[in-house]
Amino acid sequence: MSQSNSLHDVYAHPAIREFGRSLRLALWRQKDFSSLVELDGAERPDEFAEALKRFLRRFDALARRQNLHRPTQQRLEEVTGLIDLHGVKIVRAAIISHALVASTKQGLKDEVPGELVEEESNGSAS
């Protein structure tokens, strides 16, 4: 066991960032817990790729409705390549890490619906 840059590198990969951001939006805006659970439950590379495809299908409706950027087929292939290279655990941890971060202050406004921001400022969530 050693400190490795592989997780750090995977996290910085544009395809991972794109999928992570999409997952973030899917979670906040349409409460897509199914995708989160499916990604968590996938152990083999083929299961994980399948979970990503299902996530994209769910995200597609939201992306079309709210005019959001949707990860392309090429990005999906890049993620699949990273899974083959680093394994499911590292790629999954990197995608979910993106799902929890705040990219910028402006990002918060883009990602969170107005009502939710108001609720939080009133201290509903601690």
Added chain:
Amino acid sequence: MQFAIMKTGLDIFDAARAWGLAIILSSCQKSEVCIRDQGWCFWIKLVDNELEWRDPDSTWEIPIDDSDENWSFVFTTLGQEARKQKVYRIKSILKNDLCREVLEKNFAIDAEAMVFVKGGESLPGGLDPSAFKGVRQKTRARYEEDQLKIEKHHWALACLGMALCGSYQRIGSTGIQRTIGLLPIPYDVTLSQWAEVQELTRWQRPSKSTAQQDTGLSKQVGGTTVAAQAAVQLAERIRKRAAAQGSLRDRFSEIAFFELFKTSHQPKPAQGNRVQLDRLTQIILGSPKQAEEIFAWLDYCFRRGSKKGAQDLALAATEFIFRWDLESYYRLVYIFVRYLADNEIAMEKRPNEEAMKEVLRYVTI
């Protein structure tokens, strides 16, 4: 000039003696005092290398506050009156004996054989749980194990060190009353004023006001969780100090902790362990710009996890601070994302992208 505190194998007792001697020297000498862990001993060194009394008229007093609640935890097995007498005895030993011998006659505290002596003072169990009977050797049908007797100077230094640099906190919400004791172990620390060490190493017991101010330790259910949160907060204190001084001068190797639980007679030891601080120190050194954000996020995980129903977040953060591996990291972020999506955590509490990137640098695969 330097003094050696030889290690005996009782981790908390050894570190407490080192803190005690450093505080004594720092309070009465003009020089800065440096504590360095050499593996087999702690060096306590006067930076200016000469003995020079801060107060030449010797009106100097031992920096002991009799009303400090820590004394009741250090001497947890004693009654109030016996405790007062012990504190008085510590003052007397330190001022009349130790300072004359150690400081004026240049006597080095370095003989291991002198630490454990017959007829010495009993090492209190609230200072180091190794002192409790039944921990050092098996007590079979008859309960005959003797007290661990310590030479008086070492005993006084250890009690002083633990009372001034250690922290105690009640844990658990219901059932048997439990207490956790924490003591940061110095690796290389320099003190210019003895009081400043307390700002680094001590935590106030949680109260409603501290909880509202988002400072101090949260009231956690488990002892390991308290220790892990203390590690994060200690790292933040070191970071602030390093930022003020321009470089990272003070380093701690770990935080030693132990739990005591109440029985019908007197408290007994439950468990003990150490939280390593090397990864947190690496973050301060390697990612100084993001360290504040990282520590704030980790501390928030403990703070939010101290609330009813969210303890899994605190436990996941604890596991991560202890292990720093991929599994524990993944568990923490997964739970955090779940809480975020459930609106259980405010969006403002999320770490930024760069801070997360830095955390990943220190995760072991």
